[in-house]
Amino acid sequence: MxxxxxxxxxxxxxxxxxxxxxxxxxxxxxxxxxxxxxxxxxxxxxxxxxxxxxxxxxTKEDIFFDRQEDVEQEWGEVVRGRKPGESAVAALRRHYFEALERREPRSGIAEGLVTFHRMIEESPALRAREREIGERGVEALARTLAEEAGADPDDITPRVVANQVAGVYGALYNEGRRRLLAGQSVEEAYPFLLRAARRAFDLLENGVGDYCIRPG
Structure with missing residues (x-):
């Protein structure tokens, strides 16, 4: 034993x-x-x-972004865990709104997150690493979408969808960061992000909302 x-x-x-x-x-x-x-x-x-x-x-950047591997794999894990009858985009939408409702860091607004945001804004090295993490996250999501949808190797649809998802998440996260750095509280920023997220994910679902639906 x-x-x-x-x-x-x-x-x-x-x-x-x-x-x-x-x-x-x-x-x-x-x-x-x-x-x-x-x-x-x-x-x-x-x-x-x-x-x-x-x-x-x-590297020193690895100390700062100590959860980067989890972040890079997160979207793919959400898609793999989607419910029967649920599309990839619907699962990712649900994932974002759950984070926003709980004011979790991945939504862009959370208590104490302003210091984290400020450090990134002040460091070119951290901004570069943040972009790299985002790019690897898109690549991981694209691979998962291709696997789950049984896509042909020459099919660019998984990469297109992955980049669209990343665009929505990135725009919302950056808006949350912008508002916190401008002095808004988490609760002041929340209503705007909620409205923006509804609009952004509505647009996304209207375009690719029926892609990669898990069979019932």
């Missing part, structure tokens, strides 16, 4: 170390700005070696 438990203990310890590094780094980034903090300073503040930081995070 001890043999079975050991990997779990190691993994939990590794996750605690990873989280501790990330938490310390984010405090430093928030206080001084992402571009003004070195990885060596993160290691010192977290009381670990520089090599330990790089073992968990290959």
């Amino acid at each position: 001890s043999v079975d438990r050991e990997p779990g203990l190691r993994e939990r310890k590794k996750e605690r170390t990873r989280r501790a590094i990330s938490d310390v780094a984010m405090r430093l980034f928030a206080d001084r700005g992402f571009d003004n903090v070195t990885v060596a300073e993160v290691a010192e503040a977290a009381e670990v070696s520089l090599s330990t930081v790089f073992n968990y995070f290959p």
Whole structure:
């Protein structure tokens, strides 16, 4: 039994170390700005070696976007988990509105998110990485759509739909960021985003709403 438990203990310890590094780094980034903090300073503040930081995070941008792999795969997972009779776009619409209703970060508005937004706006490196994460998310969604729809390799429809979905999500997220950075509270920004999201997803569903419906 001890043999079975050991990997779990190691993994939990590794996750605690990873989280501790990330938490310390984010405090430093928030206080001084992402571009003004070195990885060596993160290691010192977290009381670990520089090599330990790089073992968990290959680059400083990876520390900031510590959930980037989850973000990149999220849309595809939503599509794979859609309900019987539900299209890919309908599932993604439901996913966004659930996040907006709960004021989750992926909607663009959440308590405490303004600091995160501000750090990205102030750093060219973070803006570039954010674009890369978005592009990989589109690629992952396109692959999932192609698999779920049984699309021919030469069919560009999955990529077209993926880019349209990303355009809607991106426009709503960026509008939420713009409003928070302009000084609006989460609750002040919410009604606008709700109306904008309804309009945006209505347009999207009118165009590709019947694509990739899961059989009942």
